[in-house]
Amino acid sequence: MKKRRFSPRAFLTALLICIGLAACYTVPQTGRKAFNVVSPETEIKLGLKSFEEIKHxxxxxxxxxxxxxxxxVGxxxxxxxxxxxxxxxxxxxLFESKEPNAFALPGGKVGVYTGILPITMNDGGLAAVIGHEVAHVAARHGAERISEQMAMAGLATGLAIGLSGEDSRTRNLALLGFGVATTVGAVLPHSRxxxxxxxxxxxxxxxKAGxxxxxxxxxxxxxxxxxxxQGGRPPAFLSTHPTDESRIAxxxxxxxxxxVYYQTSGRR
Ligand SMILES: [Zn+2]
Structure with a gap:
């Protein structure tokens, strides 16, 4: 019989599993397990607040x-x-901007920048963009990013500061998490x-929408x-995203x- 001894690695793994279980969220559409400590209520609150600020x-x-x-289309x-x-x-x-951009926030708030319209060209192109942005909200990607940022900043401090609700740091965190940074008109990329x-x-x-x-x-x-x-410098909407070729593939x-969904959508 092997002699059991304390392993820091095993301890760390167990700890991470515990934290993981407590903060684990399954993306319903894909079954992927995600780390998320932000409640849907908080997420919606942050989304609505962010949208009001952006509109302002x-x-x-x-x-x-x-x-x-x-x-x-929306x-x-x-x-x-x-x-x-x-x-x-x-x-x-619809926001007036040269930037080819779009975003969606929890609570069902969708922003499209005029700069993307020459590229969407038609309702189908617009549906691709809005569908993609709304999908980020459905999968709660913003909350996941906020959770990751909080974990990096130190979970305890992050929870105390991040979820207290009203301070400007929370809003900044939300804007980052939802992929919207209004000050520079840039959108931070989501992970691949x-x-x-x-x-x-x-x-x-x-x-499904036809x-x-x-x-x-x-x-x-x-x-x-x-x-x-544009000379190979991707707009913010795409930077560090999968390369265009791999995305298209x-x-x-x-x-x-x-x-299959399209054939049965009844809107052909
Ligand atoms: Zn995206």
Whole structure:
């Protein structure tokens, strides 16, 4: 019989499993286990607060035709995503900006920047973008990021500061977590894992909402072309994301699954 002895590694593993179980969240659409210590209530509160701030800081577009387009497409995506995003009070706002960008926040708040419209080009392209952003919310990627940042900053301090609710540090943390930084007009990238997950869920959403999922591939191809013309420096929407080529390849591999949803969506 082997002599048992105390192993720091085993202890650390056990500790991490304990913390993990207490703070473990399963992404319902993919079954992935994620570390999350932010409650849905806190997440929605932070999302709503962030959206109000962004609306206050950014220039809201008054282009009626473009606003109608993002609402038309947004509402179709929302109808499909609604069961995954409880208590959403959907709102779609078009912001005037050269930046090709879009974001969605917990609570069903969606922002689209005018700079992305020449690349989305049509409702299908718009559905690909809004579907992707809404998928980040459905999978609670913002809360996961906030949790990771809190863990890095020290779990105990993070919980005390991060969840106390009202201070500016909480809001900054939320903006970072949700991938929105208004001061520089830049969007912080989600991790590759989260990006792939949002691509997959978003593709399902757009297909179920009656948009041809092939339009997502076409949109990312146009975006790749846009990036190339920008001189290889990807816009914030994409930086450190999977490379455009690998993203397009992975979307193409997901098309058959999405195609089934599209065929049965009844909106062809
Ligand atoms: Zn994304």
């Amino acid at each position: 800081l950014e220039h809201i577009s008054s282009n009626a035709v473009q606003i109608a387009a993002i609402k038309r 509402e179709q995506i929302a109808a499909v995503a609604n069961p995954d995003i409880p208590n959403a009070k959907w709102e779609f706002v 894992l989260q990006e792939r997950e949002a691509d997959r869920i978003g593709l399902t959403y757009m297909a 948009y041809d999922p092939k339009e997502a591939v076409a949109f990312w191809q146009r975006f790749m072309e846009y990036n190339r013309k 992975s979307l193409q591999s997901l098309l058959p699954e999405a195609e």
